[in-house]
Amino acid sequence: MTVSARLADFVAASRWEDIPAPARHEAKRALLSYFGTALGGSRDIATQHLLQVLSRFSGPAEAGIIGHQLRLDMLSAAFLNAAASNVFDFDDTHDPTIIHPTAPVAPVLFALAEHRPVAGRELLHAFVLGVEIECRLGNAVSPEHYARGWHITSTCGAFGAAIAAGKLLGLVPRQLVWALGSASSQASGLVETLGTMAKSVGVGGAARGGLFAALLAQQGLAGPDEPIAGPRGFAHVTAASPDFARLTNGLGESWEILANMIKPYPCGVVLNAVIDAAMVLRQRLGGKLADIAQLEVVAHPLLRQRTDRPAPLSGREAQVSAHHAVAATLLHGLPGVDQFGDAWVGREDVIALRAKVYLVDDAAMPVGAVRLSAQTTDGRLFRVEIAEARGSRSHPLSDAEIEQKLRRLCQHGCPGLDPAPLIDAVWSLDEQADAGVLMRLARP
Template sequence: MAAQSESSSSRSSTNRHAGHATQRIAQWVAAATWRDVSAAVRHEAKRALVNYMAVALAGCTDPTLDKAVRVYQRFGADRSAGMIGRCERFDMLNAAALNAMSANVFDFDDTHIPTIIHPSAPVAAALLALAQTRPMTGEALLLAFVLGVEVECRIGNAVSPEHYQRGWHITSTCGVFGAAAAVAKVLGLNARQIAWALGNASAQAGGLVETLGTMSKSISVGNAARNGLLSALLAADDFSGPDAPLEGTRGFLRVTAAQPKIEALTDGLGLEWSLLSNTYKPYPCGVVLNPVIDACLDLRRDAHWSLDDVERVELTGHPLLRERTDRPAVRSGRESQVSAQHAVAVALATGKAGLAQFSDSAVGDPSLRAFGARLRFIDDPSWPVESAQVAVVLRSGDTISRRIQAARGSLAAPLADVELAAKLHELAAYGGSGVAPQPLIDTLWRFDGEADAAVLMKLACAN
């Protein structure tokens, strides 16, 4: 009887969360103010936007964006919104989509731990598009950004890790909710309308892991921003949705995960902030490869051997490392961003791991492709995802290894503000748009004092 009582109590608790989660989130978003946000979270929001601008300026001239721009230009209601690093203008829905694509195209954007969501691209792109068509202050945009990131990451926590393992691209599926909540906030929607915006977003959540390494992935990331913006605009006109789009019997959580953690939506809401678990990459690849590259660069720095001397490379890490990056014989720079075989080969061969090392040109090097076949994975569930060990086994029988406990850019070893600023300078130069990075950096550090949030896009668009 005691066991039955305990089980009933557990179900009752779950049902309490299930019955009101969407409404509690909507009420919280409606009521939240800038005063509720701690200084640490405020600063992290600015850091996230510095990183967002950096990666968007790097990706703005990628062939993926060139192709998307040509197609999107055929459509649109007006030309009210610009694109980061480019001179073309679009309606705000298409501008949101393209600016989210640009920020994610190189997989160099921020990463929320533990969901592995790239939170900024969908939310920032939607807000920056709207800011060009509707007056808002920098403080209002930052608050909405913080809230949108919180919503998408809490939804991600509720379905992780099963959601991604089942094949859902979590940045896209959860990002649409973050964009919807953020835009709903700056539009001044009430709690009922915000819940409708989340319901409208639930009808447009999509994205598959199978698309990683291809241009197709950019479609769903772009749609997360575009459709989240659309969801809130519809809700502003009382376009109604379901009462429980997240936790309902056939809502997002239960459809996309067999055992969702519904309590993750609201536990600690307003007290615990997802942005404090956000990280920024030093390398343009999947975040689980960061410790691998750190180890390889260390090994290469002290090497008294050549690649020809290597019998095999043993890569030890969390099983997620193999699940996400066991991709031999990649065919494009995009595929190489999620390939341990390529990352190990190029880092050991060149001692570098920048955008040039994860390009189509680098992938075309036959010696790197051949070396990747020597990689062996060793799974160890006890290892955290931000750590890894690379052991180089030489033909002589000697083994040289490096273990990284916390990858550069992880929560335990975060990039400093000056490193994020340097990243913006470097990636702006790589993208070749001609946009000056320093005015963007200066504006972002003081963005909560800006009277017009649209100033950021005026600085970010190419002339």
């Protein structure tokens, strides 16, 4: 039996009852984060450009765009919501692969749910399965796939979207393999595009391509028997030595969604501990930032290698600048999308404070830990140590913090919308008769 057929059989046979409660709950947390980041990104310039072009070619207005009144055809809506939810890289992250698992998968399901009634648990079930295959595929081709230059969210996302859509459409195993085949014909996305708007073309394309693949399979469009593990299939072509055991071992026993992390801050995850430390320091300093003479960040050399950017010139660069992270957090408190945007990067007070930050290596410290010290002009020393950042798997955001994240992102991208009913509807999604309700609640 081929690897692709085993995955298809598992997905087709899976029942809602098979999904354990922790996985169901984690799925809701991911969806809450999804609506938050999609609302937050709904007015971003990349989102707007994509919306302009896609709406010009859209078919029937059957599926909503989160944070907009506008409705587009399912394929275009899936594209746009995927792109918007990932545009700030503030969406959830699958720890072992750094896939953003929800962006390509969730929009496909909600587009289908607006087209015909889908029960909340049907959608949640398909979502968990889509994420499962997407992330297992990521496991199988990691770490070489990303290291070589593949934007793993976009590439593996197309397969996750195809599986999720296929499950919701009730495809039989043979059709699910075909869907994987047509997904393999579209899987794309390069690391080279990260930090530019073209990244969003890959992420949107993963959602659209996956949905298209499932619809084609439903129509009868056949593909190869082994699109994933065949000699010229996706895995071998994009990674020299894929590990197929990681795709198929323990299917239905372990759940990849449980390895999902919700980001607390809209920047590179390596900066999470830095910001945690700056939050504590800010409280200790009681707002007396003018007294600061210098700010020392001590960490494993990896932090310096990735984030030593004393003078970022754009929001994109600031998102991987430890100097900016410290300065913006001290000045503002809990940093949001604005604090990692172009305007904040150019503020005089930010620039002045950033100039006082420097990084020091300590190879003896564990990766992820940070020691932040502030020395004041009158010689006092404040020191904060963070052993493990918020948002990591062992230190996850609370449900309330994810709600808070959604509210703040909604305020940023779609201030006209009251997010409270949407938040409630996500938590009760498994009881909803019509999952499409959530899209109406995400419409201003």
